[in-house]
Amino acid sequence: MTEHSNLRRAFLEVSDLSVQFPTEDGIVRAVDGVSFSIERGQTLAIVGESGSGKSVTAQAVMGLINKRNADVSGQANFDGEDLVAMSDEDLRKLRGNKMSMIFQDPMSSLHPFYRIGDQLTEAINAHQKVSKTEARDRAIEMLHKVGIPLPAKRFDDYPHQFSGGMRQRVMIAMALINSPSLLIADEPTTALDVTVQAQIIELISQLQREFDTAVILITHDLGIVADVADEVAVMYGARVVEHGSVDDIFYHPQMPYTLGLLASVPRLTQVRNDRLDPIPGNPPSPLRLPTGCVFHPRCVYQDEVVGDLCRTQRPDLESVGPGHEVRCHLPAAKRQAAAEVALAALGRSST
Amino acid sequence: MVILLLLLTLVVFILFSLLPADPARLTCGKGCTPAVLEANRHKLGLDLPVIQQYWEFMKGLFVGRIYAADSPDPVVCNAPCLGYSFKRGEEVLVLIKDRLPATIWLALGAFILWLAAGISVGVYAALRRGRWQDKTVMGISLAGYSLPSFFLGLMAIFFIVIRLQLLPYPSYVSPFENPIQFFQTMLLPWIVLAILYAAFYMRLTRNQMLEVLGEDYIRTARAKGLPERIVIRKHALRAGLTPIVTAAGLDLAGLLGGAIITESIFSLPGLGSLAVNSVNDADLPVIVGITLVTATFIIVANLIVDLLYAVIDPRVRLVS
Numbered sequence: 001m002t003e004h005s006n007l008r009r010a011f012l013e014v015s016d017l018s019v020q021f022p023t024e025d026g027i028v029r030a031v032d033g034v035s036f037s038i039e040r041g042q043t044l045a046i047v048g049e050s051g052s053g054k055s056v057t058a059q060a061v062m063g064l065i066n067k068r069n070a071d072v073s074g075q076a077n078f079d080g081e082d083l084v085a086m087s088d089e090d091l092r093k094l095r096g097n098k099m100s101m102i103f104q105d106p107m108s109s110l111h112p113f114y115r116i117g118d119q120l121t122e123a124i125n126a127h128q129k130v131s132k133t134e135a136r137d138r139a140i141e142m143l144h145k146v147g148i149p150l151p152a153k154r155f156d157d158y159p160h161q162f163s164g165g166m167r168q169r170v171m172i173a174m175a176l177i178n179s180p181s182l183l184i185a186d187e188p189t190t191a192l193d194v195t196v197q198a199q200i201i202e203l204i205s206q207l208q209r210e211f212d213t214a215v216i217l218i219t220h221d222l223g224i225v226a227d228v229a230d231e232v233a234v235m236y237g238a239r240v241v242e243h244g245s246v247d248d249i250f251y252h253p254q255m256p257y258t259l260g261l262l263a264s265v266p267r268l269t270q271v272r273n274d275r276l277d278p279i280p281g282n283p284p285s286p287l288r289l290p291t292g293c294v295f296h297p298r299c300v301y302q303d304e305v306v307g308d309l310c311r312t313q314r315p316d317l318e319s320v321g322p323g324h325e326v327r328c329h330l331p332a333a334k335r336q337a338a339a340e341v342a343l344a345a346l347g348r349s350s351t
Numbered sequence: 352m353v354i355l356l357l358l359l360t361l362v363v364f365i366l367f368s369l370l371p372a373d374p375a376r377l378t379c380g381k382g383c384t385p386a387v388l389e390a391n392r393h394k395l396g397l398d399l400p401v402i403q404q405y406w407e408f409m410k411g412l413f414v415g416r417i418y419a420a421d422s423p424d425p426v427v428c429n430a431p432c433l434g435y436s437f438k439r440g441e442e443v444l445v446l447i448k449d450r451l452p453a454t455i456w457l458a459l460g461a462f463i464l465w466l467a468a469g470i471s472v473g474v475y476a477a478l479r480r481g482r483w484q485d486k487t488v489m490g491i492s493l494a495g496y497s498l499p500s501f502f503l504g505l506m507a508i509f510f511i512v513i514r515l516q517l518l519p520y521p522s523y524v525s526p527f528e529n530p531i532q533f534f535q536t537m538l539l540p541w542i543v544l545a546i547l548y549a550a551f552y553m554r555l556t557r558n559q560m561l562e563v564l565g566e567d568y569i570r571t572a573r574a575k576g577l578p579e580r581i582v583i584r585k586h587a588l589r590a591g592l593t594p595i596v597t598a599a600g601l602d603l604a605g606l607l608g609g610a611i612i613t614e615s616i617f618s619l620p621g622l623g624s625l626a627v628n629s630v631n632d633a634d635l636p637v638i639v640g641i642t643l644v645t646a647t648f649i650i651v652a653n654l655i656v657d658l659l660y661a662v663i664d665p666r667v668r669l670v671s
């Protein structure tokens with residue numbers, strides 16, 4: 001690697017991103033110093049419990065957080081420009097164009113009063129001047145690409161005439177119609193039938209290859225992560241607590257929360273195992289994030305850390321291998337041991 | 352719908368027959384003798400049982416009607432006969448037709464003003480939710496809500512017409528006869544009515560917008576990179592329009608039945624002032640006629656609102 005390429009920024013490089021919502025009850029720290037990066041054609045999965053700040057992170061990158069109601073700080077360098085510092089109008093020009101997003105609930109994400117064809121061409125017209133027939137042709141072609149049968153006919157239908165899975169395909173068509181180089185999918189399959197889920201994920205992967213898109217995939221489903229992600233960021237309490245390749249996270253996890261997350265997911269257990277261990281306790285309130293390590297109120301390993309570090313001092317994201325980072329005070333040897341015990345319980349061994 | 356109207360007229364008939372005032376007594380001035388009274392009662396058809404009065408009335412609507420056919424001076428009322436006011440010596444339909452233009456102009460002008468003001472201010476308040484602009488708008492709206500229209504109307508006349516003499520004293524003419532005088536007369540009543548109604552529409556629009564702005568499809572519209580003004584107008588406002596259309600339709604229909612207080616204050620010759628005078632005179636035929644016309648407006652407005660639903664919301668189209 002040349003010095004130049006070492007210094008080169010990633011396609012999207014988020015560093016120290018924080019989002020705070022001042023509310024009547026106090027300041028909600030939804031995202032607290034989150035960093036990650038992603039290249040074109042790659043897939044980064046963000047996983048974590050409900051309320052850990054995944055959606056807010058994604059919306060901050062997209063510029064969808066209303067700056068009147070929130071403080072957004074940090075940087076998000078996207079192809080050479082900082083999305084956090086950018087004006088609303090410049091962000092608008094990127095949204096739906098160079099970067100786009102699909103959401104969890106396809107039933108409510110399309111406007112109920114407009115034909116889906118019009119909603120698609122609207123996305124084209126927001127960013128470029130094309131004739132009406134050309135916009136229509138492109139929309140129909142895109143509907144065809146996402147697997148909608150009889151696209152020319154369905155163009156004139158309303159959202160309520162589509163099933164949930166078909167609506168999510170329409171959403172994907174809308175997100176990709178301007179060939180974005182970054183796609184953020186926020187739990188795109190959570191609201192869908194299991195059989196449809198796999199199709200939608202496959203569709204996203206296929207279009208990602210075609211357009212060489214960087215994909216950030218937010219999901220609760222570790223099975224999907226294992227299938228499609230290149231890298232994984234584990235979020236807990238508004239922070240990234242572990243970050244690494246899929247292999248790192250699934251076979252060499254280091255952070256006690258990641259261990260708990262793996263143990264709480266049934267479909268990962270390769271040897272069928274009746275023991276399902278949800279992590280005891282509740283996720284922290286973003287109104288009062290715990291001091292020190294955000295996970296300490298639920299962590300069974302904190303006693304193995306000398307002194308009061310877990311409760312008093314915020315651990316840094318520490319590199320434990322190439323591209324593998326962990327936020328935990330536990331000494332390396334003890335982390336390793338904890339991981340072995342946890343993986344053994346899952347019927348696997350860390351090799 | 353027709354059945355509804357039939358029932359309504361019947362109810363009006365029965366209610367009035369229960370009133371202690373005797374309409375015949377009121378038609379026969381000071382030197383009234385029992386004989387004259389009885390004759391008048393017969394002329395008015397008031398000597399018949401209520402149900403038969405009602406029947407005569409309905410028949411008159413379709414085939415016309417002759418009052419006091421057996422007397423030397425019968426009164427002919429051609430179909431559609433809404434009744435005949437002996438008090439005013441005029442067919443009810445003619446009376447209503449004379450009064451309708453002033454009422455329609457008043458209602459339409461105020462309607463346009465209050466919709467424009469109510470919706471735009473409501474949207475503005477929603478976009479500034481919780482800030483001082485929103486709070487000010489909501490405060491003003493609350494005040495507009497609770498102001499009685501006679502107070503607002505009298506204040507307007509007192510300050511603008513009498514003290515500042517910015518406008519001449521209201522005197523209604525048809526806009527086709529003298530447009531300038533027409534506008535000078537209508538301006539204040541339009542504004543007064545519009546303020547009263549706009550207060551409600553501000554609140555309604557604001558609350559609708561706040562609800563809709565939290566919807567997923569609004570987030571989608573922003574994620575597409577649409578300019579904010581299109582997100583607001585085309586996506587949010589359209590989605591929140593249904594209850595506004597409902598309220599607007601019914602309010603307009605209600606006003607077409609006459610704005611009693613505003614018409615009286617600004618001496619507008621509309622249905623509202625006709626209704627007040629007729630109640631004072633116990634002029635039953637006129638009251639029944641106005642009730643019927645007002646009810647028809649409201650029923651037609653309901654139908655139009657239903658049709659508009661289908662225009663606004665494609666999901667309604669499929670169902671019906």
Ligand SMILES: Nc1ncnc2c1ncn2[C@@H]1O[C@H](COP(=O)(O)OP(=O)(O)OP(=O)(O)O)[C@@H](O)[C@H]1O
Pocket residue numbers: 021023028029030048049050051052053054055056057286
């Ligand atoms: N506009 C807002 N005002 C105040 N708090 C907010 C706002 N948006 C999000 N939050 C809070 O920020 C925290 C993180 O929310 P976020 O939606 O990012 O969670 P998530 O990780 O996506 O969870 P889920 O898996 O349930 O989607 C939550 O506690 C949420 O209540």
Ligand code: SF4
Pocket residue numbers: 255256257293294295296297299300301302305310315327328329330
């Ligand atoms: S820092 Fe301490 S509390 Fe946090 S995960 Fe590591 S051991 Fe547990």
Ligand SMILES: [Mg+2]
Pocket residue numbers: 054055056186
């Ligand atoms: Mg979320």
